[in-house]
Amino acid sequence: MKNILLGNEAVARGAFEYGVTVASAYPGTPSTEITENIKKYENINTEWSPNEKVALEVGIGASIAGARTIVSMKHVGLNVAADALMSISYPGVNAGLLLAVADDPSQHSSQNEQDTRYYGMAAKVPVLEPSDSQECKDFVGHGLKISETFDTPVILRLNTRISHSQSMVELQEKVPYQLKEYDKNPNKYIVAPAVAKKRRVIAEERLRKLEEFAETTELNTVEYKNRDIGIITSGIAYQYSKEVLPDASYLKLGLSYPLPRKKITEFIKNCKIVYVIEELEPIMEEKIKSWGLSVIGKEVIPIIGELNQEIVRASVLRKTIDGVKSELSKEIPVRPPVLCPGCHHRGVFYVLKKLKLHVSGDIGCYTLAAFAPLSAMDTSICMGASIGMAFGFEKARGKEFSKKTVAVIGDSTFIHSGITALIDVVYNQGNTTVIILDNSTTAMTGHQDHPGTGCTIRGEKSHAVDFVALAKAIGIKRIQTVDAHDITELERIVLEETQAEEPSVIITKRPCVLLKNASLIHEPLSITGCKGCKACMKIGCPAISFSSGKAEIKKDLCVGCELCTRICEFDAIKKEA
Amino acid sequence: MNILLAAVGGQGAVLASRILGKMAQNSGLDVKVSEVHGMSQRGGSVVTYVRFGEKIHSPIIEKGTADIILAFEMLEGARYVEWLKPGGTLITSSQRIDPMPVITGTAEYPEDLEERIQALPIHYKVIDALTYAREAGNPKTINVVLIGALASTTDIEEEKWHTAIKESVPDKLADINLKAFKIGFEMSQLTKSNGENDEI
Ligand SMILES: Cc1ncc(C[n+]2csc(CCOP(=O)(O)OP(=O)(O)O)c2C)c(N)n1
Ligand code: SF4
Ligand code: SF4
Secondary structure, three states: OEEEEEHHHHHHHHHHHOOEEEEEEOOOOOOHHHHHHHOOOOOOEEEEOOOHHHHHHHHHHHHHOOOEEEEEEEOOHHHHOHHHHHHHHOOOOOOOEEEEEEEOOOOOOOOOOOOOHHHHHHHOOOEEOOOOHHHHHHHHHHHHHHHHHHOOOEEEEEEHHHHOEEEEEEOOOOOOOOOOOOOOOHHHHOOOHHHHHHHHHHHHHHHHHHHHHHHHOOOEEEEOOEEEEEEEEOOHHHHHHHHHOOOEEEEEEOEEEOOOHHHHHHHHHHOOEEEEEOOOOOHHHHHHHHOOOOOEOOOOOOOOOOOOHHHHHHHHHOOOOOOOOOOHHHHOOOOOOOOOOOOOHHHHHHHHHHOOOEEEOOOOHHHHHHOOOOOOOOEOOOOOHHHHHHHHHHHHHOHHHHOOEEEEEEHHHHHHHOHHHHHHHHHOOOOOEEEEEEOOOEOOOOOEOOOOOOEOOOOOEOOOOOHHHHHHHHOOOEEEEEEOOOHHHHHHHHHHHHHOOOOEEEEEEOOOOOOOOOOOOOOOEEEOOOOOOOHHHHHOOOOEEEEOOEEEEOOOOOOOOOHHHHHOOOOOEEEOO | OEEEEEEEOOOOHHHHHHHHHHHHHHOOOEEEEEOOOHHHHOOOEEEEEEEEEOOOOOOOOOOOOEEEEEEOOHHHHHHOHHHEEEEEEEEEEOOOOOOHHHHOOOOOOOOOHHHHHHOOOOEEEEEOHHHHHHHHOOHHHHHHHHHHHHHOOOOOOHHHHHHHHHHHOOHHHHHHHHHHHHHHHHHHHHOOOOOOOOOO
16 A cells, blocks of 8 residues: 655654564654654554653663664754764664664754764764655665664664655555564673774674675665766755756665775766765765765765755756746745744743843754844753853853853753753852743654653653752752743842852743643733834734834734733733723 | 645645645655745744656755745745746735744835736736635634635646545544635635736
């Protein structure tokens, strides 16, 4: 049976068909739907982990204990899990261990464009690159088999256009797979130098064997047509190239690391000009050139951003398609994402802006408060960084500066990687004030549960991390919890805690308005007797607009959170009569 | 067939593109749908691509090759006009949603938008999708009203659309969505598209 599936859905289907029984992940666009779909398969033990490192460690344990396992994350998640990946490379696996890692060229939802293939090279583990949903499913099977045959973890490299595109997939029956015996084998899995040095040699031999495998595997295909132009490519870049140059010859590398040297050399010999068309870094290109072979790559193909047909056409054929020409698009204002109407983060950042604090921010929906008109965040670097960085501010500029500084971090992000930094603040006697925005969800990636919500991925009730007790145990003495809605009380608390001569934690509580159980969503408000002072425009609520000297509330958008009523000094905003 | 859907995050463009994808699948065609998730959905610009035919390679539409743009908001439609091929069709909701830079006054919503779109060598159709969606019983069905409008410009049988809609929305919302489709389809037939550029 054929069905149209999202790339991520197809990866999940592959996990099901090829006998995966353990799946772990931390959400991150564009990888999230892999695990959200895997959870639908009852026989796969699935979890949202607190972060990617834990996810991979759970995966490694499951593999050694005999279960085929898939661990999913976005590209930057692999930075967090990198220690685990680098360390499991030499020992290898027992049952198949697949890391599904989704890159985000063009940074649709990410802080950088790092190329996951470098991790494959650094860890000396093979990298597979599917080019559509069918291959997403099939490559899960190939990956698990390679993992078991060569005793190695395997990376399945996805990207935004693979993960978030739907295409046709042939569904199959589940292949029977037996749990393997637990591999009790300290000589393999204790990476003390005595063992690890031996495994180092084995890992190198493994890479040689994988290079030989790359020469013969069906994952690497050659299609000879017109030999004037040959194209070496992988993943989504194959689809863009194929559409623009349907009659060229192709070497498509489904296994893009390690490379098949003989196959590539022969292909180049058989074609007049060979282009290497790869998205992001010139990884294949540089390797091929290091063999003394002549190919054209990043001389014409951009290194920054996603590729597409237009880019391939312009780079290789020096042509463009004549479409509708218009100057209009240049004059059209951008439409950046914004906090939802009624979002409780809004009031918090309104207060921080009002108090003119230095705000060491973090990553989540609340990062949107960094942009106009709130403009209430100074830094946002990587998940969990807010607390350590605020402490760094204090180390550089002293306690008085620290009294004008707060670290702001979401609940999911705090659990992901904020806790250890808070320990640092206490241990090394800082003053830092930390605000935890507890909206009971991982909102930014589409509302996943996390260890603080008291609910597992399947909706079973579980223990919810108690942030107050946790902060206490770390050694924080000043802890206050406040309704994110009550900005007057919040302002008082923030003033009090930033002035304190010791570290403090403020927890703002209110479920995200988009959650089904959110208590909010009241009648929309309306404005009568507006004096045109524009005070309400400072909070950046998309439901409020301003025209011909007056503010106005759009009924369709307003959720009645009443934040604006607390800001209007003329009492002009009220419930509709 | 290349259809580009341009919308504001939260307007239901992803569901609309899935309905189009299902319809193509049910017609036995090769199909690819490219969606966006994540950051861009918080009220930002959203663009999705639906492509179907004999064999589709890329999931995204190349500039200058879209047959139809289905715009959920006029500004968003205008943003992508260069993706249309000459003589292509822009179907847009008449809804106006100001982006944050316009709300805060750092940018302007081009007032002559409609006239300038009409001056382009394309077919153009405006439909008050929000009002019709309310008529259908739920303002959220603007996506399906617009699909109805799009359907009326093609010769694909109505039944195929109905099936795709039923397969894509929860059972309890099927009736309201079918109603939205019908209104979109009928109202669009009554709305004349601008004729003057028809020869292109
Ligand atoms: C290492 C890493 N993993 C995952 C992500 C994707 N991501 C960005 S923010 C975020 C969590 C946001 O949740 P929370 O901190 O609770 O804030 P909210 O969005 O709910 O306001 C995630 C998963 C990332 N940027 N980096
Ligand atoms: S999804 Fe929730 S947390 Fe994110 S901006 Fe909207 S209301 Fe705020
Ligand atoms: S208009 Fe006021 S009450 Fe309505 S959502 Fe915006 S801030 Fe809340």
